[in-house]
Amino acid sequence: MNVKTPSKLEKMLAAGHLAVTSECGPPRGSDPEVIIEKTNLIKNHVDAINITDNQTSVTRLCSLAACIRLKLLGLEPVLQMVTRDRNRIAIQSDILGAASFDIHNILCLSGDHQSFGDCAKGQNVHDLDSMQLIQTVRHMRDEGKFLGGEEIKRPPRMFVGAAANPFADPFEIRVPRLAKKIAAGAEFIQTQCIYNLDKFEKWMKLARDRGLHEKVFILAGVTPLKSAGMAKYMKNRVPGMDVPDEIVNRMAGTPKDKQADEGIKICIESIQRLKEIEGVRGFHVMAIEWEEKVPEIVEKAGLFPRPEV
Amino acid sequence: MIVADKKPMEEIIQEVKDHSKILILGCNECVTVCEAGGKKEVGVLASALRMYFMNQGKTATIDEITLERQCDHEYLEEVRDRIDLYDAVVSLACGVGVQFMAEKYQATPVYPGVNTCFLGATEKRGLWTERCQACGQCILAFTGGICPISRCAKRIMNGPCGGSTKGKCEISKEIDCAWQLIVDRLKALNRLEDYEKIFSIKDWSTDRAGGPRKVQREDVQE
Numbered sequence: 001m002n003v004k005t006p007s008k009l010e011k012m013l014a015a016g017h018l019a020v021t022s023e024c025g026p027p028r029g030s031d032p033e034v035i036i037e038k039t040n041l042i043k044n045h046v047d048a049i050n051i052t053d054n055q056t057s058v059t060r061l062c063s064l065a066a067c068i069r070l071k072l073l074g075l076e077p078v079l080q081m082v083t084r085d086r087n088r089i090a091i092q093s094d095i096l097g098a099a100s101f102d103i104h105n106i107l108c109l110s111g112d113h114q115s116f117g118d119c120a121k122g123q124n125v126h127d128l129d130s131m132q133l134i135q136t137v138r139h140m141r142d143e144g145k146f147l148g149g150e151e152i153k154r155p156p157r158m159f160v161g162a163a164a165n166p167f168a169d170p171f172e173i174r175v176p177r178l179a180k181k182i183a184a185g186a187e188f189i190q191t192q193c194i195y196n197l198d199k200f201e202k203w204m205k206l207a208r209d210r211g212l213h214e215k216v217f218i219l220a221g222v223t224p225l226k227s228a229g230m231a232k233y234m235k236n237r238v239p240g241m242d243v244p245d246e247i248v249n250r251m252a253g254t255p256k257d258k259q260a261d262e263g264i265k266i267c268i269e270s271i272q273r274l275k276e277i278e279g280v281r282g283f284h285v286m287a288i289e290w291e292e293k294v295p296e297i298v299e300k301a302g303l304f305p306r307p308e309v
Numbered sequence: 310m311i312v313a314d315k316k317p318m319e320e321i322i323q324e325v326k327d328h329s330k331i332l333i334l335g336c337n338e339c340v341t342v343c344e345a346g347g348k349k350e351v352g353v354l355a356s357a358l359r360m361y362f363m364n365q366g367k368t369a370t371i372d373e374i375t376l377e378r379q380c381d382h383e384y385l386e387e388v389r390d391r392i393d394l395y396d397a398v399v400s401l402a403c404g405v406g407v408q409f410m411a412e413k414y415q416a417t418p419v420y421p422g423v424n425t426c427f428l429g430a431t432e433k434r435g436l437w438t439e440r441c442q443a444c445g446q447c448i449l450a451f452t453g454g455i456c457p458i459s460r461c462a463k464r465i466m467n468g469p470c471g472g473s474t475k476g477k478c479e480i481s482k483e484i485d486c487a488w489q490l491i492v493d494r495l496k497a498l499n500r501l502e503d504y505e506k507i508f509s510i511k512d513w514s515t516d517r518a519g520g521p522r523k524v525q526r527e528d529v530q531e
């Protein structure tokens with residue numbers, strides 16, 4: 001497969017390796033050391049690091065600045081960008097800003113509603129939606145033009161990603177929605193955290209039936225559970241999350257001091273099973289405020305050392 | 310219709326407490342239907358204010374008038390000959406009526422008596438819900454007659470987002486996911502294949518974004 005950008009993540013996937021990405025949430029403050037420390041924990045075990053964009057609508061240091069910090073350290077960032085906080089001027093401007101630092105990956109998202117965060121009384125923008133953001137980046141990259149039609153001098157060269165949630169409703173449009181994102185221009189997909197593997201397998205089969213697995217690189221999302229409480233919280237409180245009772249019960253049935261280990265074990269087992277699914281081309285390991293566990297997961301899942309590309 | 314909700318009594322008292330000749334002006338249109346600013350609500354507010362002034366040991370005249378509409382010159386003219394009797398008006402019309410009143414009677418303070426909320430419908434008595442944000446370029450033909458701009462919390466044109474759960478929006482289990490409704494409706498119309506058409510970037514210049522709007526039609530001008 002030909003690569004279209006200088007993205008290391010794209011090269012890794014195009015070479016047929018199972019890619020590994022992870023993510024870091026920027027701090028609620030301006031100390032860059034927090035990002036540096038977090039990324040140092042995982043940098044040898046992943047191919048690229050997503051930097052979240054004010055996740056759950058809680059105000060944080062901006063994704064772009066954190067991505068630049070990674071880039072300056074010689075790492076491969078994935079700029080997450082939500083359409084909640086920016087209009088099309090800011091979106092294009094931030095894309096160019098990222099491109100000026102040779103940030104070569106972007107993940108296009110709509111973002112959680114602001115009512116979840118610390119500025120619940122604020123406006124949201126949604127001038128574009130995530131689908132249209134994908135189109136925008138591809139337009140800027142492939143046509144070398146702004147949305148307004150003018151030519152861009154030194155257009156961005158970004159590998160364009162999108163999220164997919166196989167577990168949100170309605171299920172029947174989950175695969176058509178994936179097809180739509182691919183048609184909009186998505187080149188890689190990072191999925192919502194997978195706990196319900198049966199349902200994920202069903203979604204992948206439907207995707208394969210339409211040949212979508214050959215049109216996009218699908219990275220399966222996994223998040224280790226730290227405790228039974230977290231499992232219950234994810235099941236009951238996080239929109240669009242599907243944690244089967246079996247997982248909750250397994251965590252709850254484990255003594256408290258062993259639950260974290262059990263969570264890691266479940267995560268590794270999940271990766272092993274996901275590896276067998278045709279069309280899964282890598283893993284997105286989201287260890288929420290638990291970055292130090294990423295190396296162990298990657299190693300025990302047989303994904304280490306990372307191939308050179 | 311334009312749906313409004315009552316303002317808290319304390320807020321209205323703050324608006325008018327230093328006045329003594331007050332006209333409570335209702336509107337016989339939308340705000341009557343949504344029971345926030347019609348003749349009945351005018352009466353209730355007037356009584357409450359009379360009570361307030363009496364308890365304060367103040368003398369105040371509180372009069373009640375309900376016009377056919379407050380968004381029409383013709384009806385607003387009906388109070389011209391008596392507007393000078395008052396040192397304040399509390400308009401229970403929507404924001405349009407309040408402003409039209411203020412524009413017309415420059416020297417009389419006009420206070421809003423309701424909070425204007427949205428363009429919506431009566432689901433049942435006591436429950437009104439939003440249906441339209443007046444974006445100026447209707448897309449309902451493409452979305453099965455259900456508007457994602459007014460009914461999706463993120464006004465997503467290509468939804469649903471990943472937060473749609475069991476037909477409900479991620480922000481509240483009380484709110485239907487607009488895109489679930491759209492998908493259900495497209496299915497009922499046997500048009501589910503339309504779901505995969507990408508809705509391209511919307512022109513928001515006909516929306517609030519484009520500045521104050523105007524509809525001007527020569528065919529009906531006198």
